[in-house]
Amino acid sequence: MFLSLFGAVESGVIYALMALGVYLTFRVLDFPDLTVDGSFVTGAAVAGISIMHGVPPILSTLFAAIAGFIAGCVTGVLHTKGNINALLSGILMMTALYSINLRILGQPTLSMLGESTLFTQLQSLWKGTGLDSFMNNMLALIGLEQMPATWAIVVAMTVVTLLIKLVTDYYLKTEVGLALRAIGDNKRMIRSLSANTDSLTIMGVGLSNGLVALSGGFIAQHGGFADVNMGIGMIVIGLASVIIGEALFGTKTVARATLAVILGAIIYRIIVILALRVDFLETGDMKVITAVIVIGALVAPKLIQARKEKKRRLAKRHQLGRQVKEVS
Structure with a gap:
């Protein structure tokens, strides 16, 4: 049971980045963006294929975020410059990305087993310092079971997610960030103040999908594979994380809202794990x-x-x- 909950927290922290991206479009911009299902796979595909071609994992992860940002910007351009409905723009881009992702991968599923990723490097580094053994010995002395081998990943991803949260909080309080929030509240009002709403919308959707693709890149490295269908339902998972977080922790301030989204992603994974432990439910019932x-x-x-x-x-x-x- 403990290992299952630990795994839920581990994956929840990584998926929290995707949930933050969904929060930016659905809550901040009031933009129903379905590009998420495609850009998540784009991040995984770019990170995976880059690592397979010898690119350092940290650069591969950065490339994944950039690819997602570009995909989001294209969605924004379709909506603002092409005058296509926001929902339809996301659907069109999501559909196009399926073929693009398949081209990037070269096959439906790309295995990265045996390749050096950010997480394998992190675990090797942690074991090399001896802190892993030290922590397990300390836990044994006080009568607690040893931590899973991947607990260093949880610590590292928690730090990364919180740093991105703080950057997002700061960005949304800047002049550009306030304009983005104003677009979601009253687009006509902010346009009357001579703000370039088209550019701001493109930027916002791009940043959102950049975070989604970053999460996809991390998930691919965490699971050791990238699959062309791994993004199906990501938008629903992201919305579930946002809604759960907002319902439980509130949204009085930007900092509180983004923290609620992160905690919502973790709670969502825990709920799923607990639900799957019910006898009549199976993995296919996700x-x-x-x-x-x-x-x-x-x-x-x-x-x-x-x-x-x-x-x-x-x-x-x-x-x-x-x-x-x-x-x-």
């Missing part, structure tokens, strides 16, 4: 589980709010009744 989680996250807050309002109305009625009795 999509159904995801749909149920999203529905629950959307409906539950409204039901809770309706219940609170009903209690308030009943309390007011009782109070008015008491006042009438006192007057009479």
Whole structure:
């Protein structure tokens, strides 16, 4: 059970980058971008094929983010310059990316087993310092089981994700970032202030897909393979993470909202792991589980709010009744 939960946290921290990208389009820009399903695979494909051709893993990961950024910018251009509906722009780009990703990979599935990736280098570095053995010995002394071999990945990815979160928070508070947020709230108003909404939208969608592709690059290196179909349903997973995080932790400030998205991604993975432990559910039921989680996250807050309002109305009625009795 512990190892399953640990694995959920490990993958959740990596998928949190994808959830942050989804947050930028759906919440900040109010742009229903379906490019995510394609750009996630683009990041995985570019990172995988670059590593297979001897490019250092850190540069391969950077190339993955750049490729996703370009894909997002194309979606933004289709919408702003081509006057194509936002939803349709994402669908068109997602469809095109399937063929592009297949071209990049050269085959439906690319295996990176035996190749040096960021995570294999990280684990080798950590074991070389001796800290891995030291930490396990300390845990044994206090009666706790040893940590999994990949716990260094969790620590490193947590640091990376939090750094990107802080950069995102800072960016959204800059002049350009405030303009991006204004586009999502009232596009006509920000346009009346002579802001170039087209360029800002293209930039925002590009940054969003850059984060999504970065997550895809990390996932490919983490799993040891890149598959042309690995992005199917990513947009739903990203939305589930955003909705769960917002429902549980709130969105009063930008910093709180981005932290909620990260925690939402981790909680989503934990919920999926726990759901799969139910006897009658199988791995093939992942999509159904995801749909149920999203529905629950959307409906539950409204039901809770309706219940609170009903209690308030009943309390007011009782109070008015008491006042009438006192007057009479």
